Amino acid sequence: MSDHLPSTARKPGLTSSAPSVVAAELDPPTPRKRKAPGPRHEDKRVAILRTAAQLFADNGYEATSLDKIADQLGMHKATLYHYVSNKESILYQCLVLSFGNLDAVMSEMEDRSVPPLQRLRQFAHSLALAQNNVFGRCLVLVGSRPLDMMPGGEIRQFQRRLDETVRALIVEGIADGSIKPCHPGLVSSMLFGSLNWVPRWYQEGGKLSIEQVVDSFMDVLTSGIAAPRR
Template sequence: MTKTTTIAATNATPRRKGAAPAPAVAASPWAPVSHRERQREAKRNAVLQAAAQLFNERGFHATSLDDIAARLNVTKPTLYYYVKNKDEILLQCVSQGLTMMLEGIDASRAAGGKAIDQLITCMQVYARIVTQDFGMCLIRVGDEQVPPESRKELRRLKSAIDQEFRRLVAEGVSEGSLAPCDPKMTAFVIAGALSWIGRWYKPGGQYTPEQVAAQCIDTLLGGVLRRVDVPQPVAVSAAAPRRKRSAGD
């Protein structure tokens, strides 16, 4: 026996003769707290997602908690583990849509670049989100249905988005990338036009969300009038000949 083995054997606590071995620690059937919290948050998000889809499809008042539970294959009482009532569900859905917009706009601002580049990125973010469940819910249902005590906060978030569009339009005019305009009115037009996508867009339609956003933004930036460098007068010979009047006319 080596010296190390001898020391280990000497220091080991001898088991008392006839003593039973220590019982094994039983494994807990419950997941760790952090895991349970993640699961609860995932289920809560699923409730909100299903609710937003139904609000978009049927309208807020025509959707019940029973409808939301049925969409998720759970019972109505199960929903109360994650939400208080339908008003709270709507508030969270609309808040999610606004928060997604603000986070996307903040990211575009942090990326830097010219004002026109930031403005286009913000428009792309806005257009993309209103084709998604929470953004669409924000547009189709609106904050008018939200309890009055929460309406003020939602309108504050909307105002923050509006102010960002105004700032970028004003900076675009200053740098010469945008034609002179009233930043307030222009911001209203941009947000109004892009918001309306959430009213008429249908997933799985002819255009993808990216194609919808691109076409709408191109129209907003370029307008619909055909522009030519030098106006060309209409040649007389090119005009359609007038038909002679007949006796029957």
Template sequence: MRQPAGRSARRTGGERKPREERWAELIEVATQVFYEKGYEAASLQDIADRLGMLKGSLYYYIQSKEDLLFDVISAVHREGLSVIQARADTEGDPLQRLENVIVGHVEHTCRNLVPTTVFLHELSALPPERRQEVLGSEHAYQGVFRGLIELAQKEGLVRADVDPRLAALSVLGATNWVYRWFRPGGEFTPEKIGAQMAEMVIRGIASEKVLSARVAGQA
């Protein structure tokens, strides 16, 4: 049974682990409450009421509201990271895999607006050391994008003047912002947004030989 992330360093030897089903429900409800009210305005009582349990019962699972936010944020980060790592491990050259990663990230964001919003809005509510614990010392999420850009650059697929770190930050900044304007059921589907954003990114950083090959392939 998975141990809740926020409590890994806080359990004592005699503490029981929460049942997986109840823990998953707690994370889901807390995510929704933080989304609706914001972390600062939300209370543990709000979450307990939504779960139909006593506030004191929450302390079986957590020690504080900050612990709960940490667990919510960690869960969102782990799931998103798993999605883009899977896309990065597909076949193809580094630039093709970067395109797959961008599409996957955008589609995942569009289909998970509530947890994505909580992550992007409330990460800063955690103390710096806990934010670092979520993101990892090497900023694992950003690292997937940066690593593929670096590989593509070494293979001559990305222009030599492109700074991989700056490019990765720019891509994440643009794709993360989708959560602010995407509307489910609207004119633009997650697939269309992902494909077009990926195309714009690739055209912005690709080397001349790659761009020429793409033009030739469309002729």
């Protein structure tokens, strides 16, 4: 199954900033000279992934066949195979796209000139934005379980890095006295649990923006963990 996956996708720490860029990185030039797929090919591929991600999130991964994806796109299944090799590979690429610019965001979290609680709020905003676009919703609602048999484990590795980023901020805040003594792993679990739940109920275009939701959560979380002012 892993043969269907382009090799660069297995590297941890994808530094992608926009879906089309990530998609391009997923299909790198091979040592043998091969005509690189043009930008139209890549656009089409991302469009396919977007439709698949929407169907996976709305109807479930198991219930979404390649036939349904092709139907939704008004495309022959044979044409679909020109862009994607199988359902696992589609899901895998959707999950990689869901990372969005989070790799860059994690780097920003190391900037110690900004107070830890403020960085934590920035992180939560970036994470929530990534989780509530079409690819992020797919990751949160479908999860990586259907790919459990795949070697590699970059999805899990990436999620672990997100968790470690939050824990590091908490540890830093406890050390500099801005955060009360607490269990960094449990605070991180609370933050991810709260945010992972949002795509299950949030309706775009409703009364609240994602920013307002995250701000409310972070108001509670940061006043809950902030050290009392001296």
